[in-house]
Amino acid sequence: MPGTKTSRLHHRRSSLAPAAAVAVAALLAAGLPATAAAAAPVTTVADDFGRSASGGWGSATKGGAWSTWSSGPARFGVQDGRGVVSGLSAGASVTAVLRGTSTRDAELAETVTLPAGATVYHAWDLRLQANGSAYRGRLEQAAKGTVVLVLSKVVGKVEKPLTRVALPADVRPGSAVRVAFRAVGTAPVEVAGKAWVAGSTEPDWQATATDAAADRIQGAGWVGKWQYASGGNAVVATTTYDDLAVVAATASTAPAPTPTPAPAPAPAPAPSAGSGSGSAPVGTARYAVPSGAVVVATTGREGAAGTAQAPLSSVAAAIAKAPQGGTVVLRGGSYNQSVVVPYGKRVTIQSWPGEAVWFDGSVPVTSWSRSGAAWTAPWTAFPSSKILGVADNPRFVSSAHPLAGRPDQVFVGGVQQRQVASAAQVTAGTFFPDPGGKRVVLGTDPAGKEVRISNKTQAFWVQGAGSTLQGFGVRRYATLDSDRGTVRLGHDDLTARDLVVEDNAMIGVNLERNEGSLEHLTVRRNGMLGINASTAYDLSLTDSVITDNNAQRFKEAPVSGGVKITRSRGVTVQGNDISRNFSSGLWLDESVYDADVVGNTVAGNEFTGIQYELTSKGVIADNVITGGKVGVQLINAAGIDVVNNSIGGTSQMAVKILQDERRPATASTGHDPRRPKVDPTVTWLTGDITIANNAFGSGGWFQVYVLDKATRRSADSMGIDITGNAFNQRVTTAQATLVGWGGGDNTTVRRFDSVAALSAAKPAWRNVQTKGVLGLDQMASLLSSSTGVAWALPAAVAALVGQPTGTKRIGAF
DSSP states (O other): OTTOOOOSOOOOOSSOOOHHHHHHHHHHHTTOOHHHHHHOOOEEEEEOOOSOOSSSOOBOSBSOBEEEEESSSOEEEEETTEEEEEEEOTTOEEEEEEEEEEESSEEEEEEEEOOSSSOEEEEEEEEEOTTSOEEEEEEEEOTTSOEEEEEEEEETTEEEEEEEEEOOTTSOTTSEEEEEEEEEOSSSEEEEEEEEETTSOOOSOSEEEEEOSTTOOOSOEEEEEEEEEOTTOSSOEEEEEEEEEEEEOOOOOOOOOOOOOSOOOOOOOOTTOOOOOOOOOTTOOOOOOOTTOEEEOTTOOTTOOOSSSSOBSOHHHHHHHSOTTEEEEEOSEEEOOOEEEOTTOOEEEEEOTTOOEEEESEEEOOOOEEETTEEEEEOOOOOOOEETTEETOTTTOOTTSTTTTOOOOEEETTEEOEEOSSGGGOOTTEEEEETTTTEEEESSOOTTSOEEEEOOSOSEEEOSTTOEEEEEEEEOOOOOGGGOOSEEEOSSSOEEEEEEEESOSSEEEEEOSSSOEEESOEEESOSSEEEEEESOTTOEEESOEEESOOTTOOOSSSSOEEEEEESOEEEEEESOEEESOSSEEEEEESSEEEEEEESOEEEOOSSEEEEEEEEEEEEEESOEEESSSEEEEEEEEEEEEEESOEEEOOSSEEEEEEEOSOOTTTOSSOOOTTSOSSOTTOOOOOEEEEEESOEEOSOSSEEEEEEESSSOOOGGGSOEEEESOEEOOOOSTTSOEEEEEEOTTSSOEEEEOSHHHHHHHOTTOOOEEOSSOOOGGGOHHHHHHOGGGSOOOOHHHHHHHTOOTTOOOOSOO
């Protein structure tokens, strides 16, 4: 099929020891106290891999046979008394489950040798249910050498992080690491984890969490393992396992986490997680405080030592004091500061564990005087409304919202007020910034309320490569267009993790260099755009929530909405919730190449859900896309697979494919500056597109629409395949046409109103349709009974969605 691409998301025992001896040996290897070993806890699972196996892992010493699965060429084996997973390629995942086990209150320990030179995510599951639900302990290793410990809960397909902490620097890829995880109790469930270099002193529990939520997992379940290799890996990973032991445990409050050094690495989502879990709430992140960290507090002072006992007051001073690769830790409070991480300085900036840190670009204003029906206060900070040098630039600002480009912001009781054009227009809920009068006019009575006005324009400009921001919030900055973003990430290998970025003017987060990692962010209610990325090769945006952006209602084009990515190559957008943005949800434009958008929820965006424009090579798969005008829009795009999505409730079209008159040789904009102007990899010519295995719910004018508006190519000549889909039957003219198929005159569109008509025109296409008008939530029966017509997933696409090669299914997984 056209459009398929290669994923970027690239001394032993002479005989088996008796089971009891294995159990005791495993307990000792786990570092349990001698009294614990003497008490001989009940061992439910044990495996020392002291056997030979002709393929797979065979049967555990205690616990039955291993059931194994791989999405790619990875292989399970037993070698030199260890379990081995070899050949784990980029973007592939594996699982191993002991289905003969049944444990509830249990503690697991095992030794794992982490592969070197790769980003890999290792997990151990307790209470694993048949539907995939489990408590999970994870080690997430980054190729650059750091490892983070994560506790999470998987409910069905959705993985929900409970807590995560950094591990000491000696726990790193290439080392043998002992892990221990526990899950005990039911109301609540206590979960804990730790990891340390095998043979060294065992620490106390490093991460703990309690789960009292309604979806907590209370029943016994299997023991399992999961592993995923980042799609950006350049090497094939091999991992070994040894001395697995699972013992019965009793509920007790686990000790508090022990501070350990090193910043956390970049976590990656499980394939097709789709949870969009977003940031840890401000005040709940628990990143370890490394030895030698420089401490800042709102009660600190200039010139202090920067210790926990004598903190600094200025983040800038702390950055200057921190050594290369050091960490700045912020005690709880509100920081009305603008921070620059200078070139050549690599630093991590993070919150103190369990303390709420906000960078707030506003200050409280109390000097209000009654003036007629309004209130006024003296003010002198009036930010510029220039966009690309033009005040209130009409290219971006519409006549319907003429003040959108003015960054002034006022908040009453935490609620942003609407700006109006004159003092005479001020009413309750509005304000007028008056530079001439050096005042702000407010329409809401400020008595008894906190009133804040934005006095700073940018929170962070990170210029030092390899730096990390994690575990705090950023809000209420009157960001300028020239600032590029409230949080500006301006160099290579930068990470933003567990940040809440909200209620800022213009753009919340801007990334403009390579190898950026944006993960577990919550970006909401920003004035123009939630996240912008440009010339950002090898960008990863994962497990984030990007909602309610373009709050000031800028025009749909040239830029506004949830996320816009331009002039970038090797892009991964996975496991996010990109919803309810006023304009487009996710927009890739201006010569983006090799972009995979997988496992996201994209709902209720005003214009398009997902748009690829002037873009080549990519996979849009396993997304749930609902509402808005257009679900998926492809304009001057080539080599795209739109596969296994659930799309419905659009007002115009579920999938819209167009060609317009723009060409690289003649266009003045839209090129990747690092590539030739006429780039053979990004031609701006629509074609080589596969629309397969999608479920189309009711709504709109067309379910798939194809038209070349510029070159007189008919849809027949554009290399487009439409197969394995479930369409909504068109029973009345009010229901969407199944397929609109463009003719060769740039205008005519032929309507196909049934699957039978489609098959008559294209015999190779196999699709199904409903018997009536159904929403996505009503199509389950049809989808489950129609796998025979589905397109068998090729290896590259299957790896992206975490399914076996050849899987046949319709709709999102």
